[in-house]
Amino acid sequence: MIVRTLIALALLAGAAPALAWGDYAHRLIAGMAMADLSPRARAQVRQILARGASVDTPACPLRTIEDASVWPDCVRGLGDRFARQAPWHYQNIDVCQPFDITAKCADGNCVTAQIPRQLAIAADRRASPAARAEALALVVHLVADMHQPLHIGDKHDRGGNDVRATYGAKAPERMNLHRVWDSDLAERALTERPALTPRHPQAGRTRIVAAGTIVDWARESWNISRRTVYPELKGYPDTCPARSVARAGIDPRYIRVAIPVVRLQVERAGSRLALLLNAALGQ
Numbered sequence: 231m232i233v234r235t236l237i238a239l240a241l242l243a244g245a246a247p248a249l250a251w252g253d254y255a256h257r258l259i260a261g262m263a264m265a266d267l268s269p270r271a272r273a274q275v276r277q278i279l280a281r282g283a284s285v286d287t288p289a290c291p292l293r294t295i296e297d298a299s300v301w302p303d304c305v306r307g308l309g310d311r312f313a314r315q316a317p318w319h320y321q322n323i324d325v326c327q328p329f330d331i332t333a334k335c336a337d338g339n340c341v342t343a344q345i346p347r348q349l350a351i352a353a354d355r356r357a358s359p360a361a362r363a364e365a366l367a368l369v370v371h372l373v374a375d376m377h378q379p380l381h382i383g384d385k386h387d388r389g390g391n392d393v394r395a396t397y398g399a400k401a402p403e404r405m406n407l408h409r410v411w412d413s414d415l416a417e418r419a420l421t422e423r424p425a426l427t428p429r430h431p432q433a434g435r436t437r438i439v440a441a442g443t444i445v446d447w448a449r450e451s452w453n454i455s456r457r458t459v460y461p462e463l464k465g466y467p468d469t470c471p472a473r474s475v476a477r478a479g480i481d482p483r484y485i486r487v488a489i490p491v492v493r494l495q496v497e498r499a500g501s502r503l504a505l506l507l508n509a510a511l512g513q
Contacts, residue, residue: 251378252413253300255420255496259374260299261428262500263507271504271512278352278366281359298367299374318344318368319375321448322384325456326470331445334384341376342448345369345506353510370503377499379491380408382448383455386471390459393466394477410480411459411492418485419492426493428500447502454491462487 251259264272275295282292290304291297302319305312321340323333335343351357351365375381380389387393390407397410405414420426442450461468464479 251374251416251496253303255416256299256303256371256374257296258420258426258428259377259496259499259503260295260370262426262497263370263503264295265428266501266504266508268508268512271508271510274511275366275507278359278362282363282367284358284360285363286360292363292367295370298363298370300371301367302371315368318372320381320389321376322389323382323448323452325383325385325452325460329449329452331448341372341381342444345372345376345444348372349506349510369506373503373506374496374499376444376448377451377495377502378411379451379454379459379495380411382451383453383459385455385460393463395463395480396477397480407459407463407478411488415480415485415488416492416496419489420496422489426496442502447498450498451495454495458487458491 264275267275279293279295279298282297285292287301287305287308289308290301292301302312302315306316317339318341321334321342323330327333331342334340338344338347348365348368352362352369354362357365383389388408390411391409393407395405395407395410397405397414400414460466462484464481464484466478
């Protein structure tokens with residue numbers, strides 16, 4: 231019985247869609263944002279998360295902003311209680327059509343609609359401690375998610391989940407394009423020297439988020455998918471409308487092109503998350 235249960239869990243894990251950026255990048259983005267917060271906003275974040283246990287997810291702790299950054303992915307394994315959140319992590323906007331922020335967002339169930347909704351709950355002092363902690367965790371996580379290009383751009387392949395991809399020695403049967411951007415490629419990009427670390431803002435970092443809205447940031451991620459993620463793939467036809475292909479190659483040239491994109495998107499996510507939290511919680 232134990233063996234059968236373990237096999238079933240393994241199969242389920244293999245079938246699950248990839249999670250954005252992985253724990254490493256999510257925690258890094260959260261740390262970057264925390265370093266950029268005003269003293270008042272930082273105090274508010276700590277105060278909200280001091281009541282994080284009220285959400286009652288002991289398997290997915292919610293004590294720090296780093297915990298908050300991975301909490302929405304963690305609770306996806308807790309059954310139906312948080313199932314409603316599943317479509318909030320992405321918005322598959324077709325890269326073969328003009329950009330449309332209203333696409334694939336029925337009833338506000340997409341990442342760009344949920345960020346302002348959850349931010350308002352996190353800032354509402356009349357809301358329950360549990361509601362505020364859950365909303366804050368969602369904001370921290372979803373801002374990072376929308377900066378992973380394949381959580382916005384889509385070529386009729388579920389944001390790259392349907393594109394089998396070779397990556398080094400890893401066989402395509404175990405990898406897909408979305409997962410490459412979430413995990414292997416992201417961790418390589420973020421740990422290459424000089425490794426990105428949470429730090430107080432510098433003038434250069436401040437300029438990369440000097441203007442723009444959530445819609446602008448979504449369009450930015452969509453453009454990266456349209457101009458870089460898909461066209462640079464080896465063996466993947468750069469055609470629209472998209473044609474179904476089974477596999478694509480991640481070669482050294484692709485990695486060289488993608489690494490600075492990943493690093494910039496993570497820096498943008500950290501700075502922009504701080505921008506939103508300072509505006510909502512720093513008053």
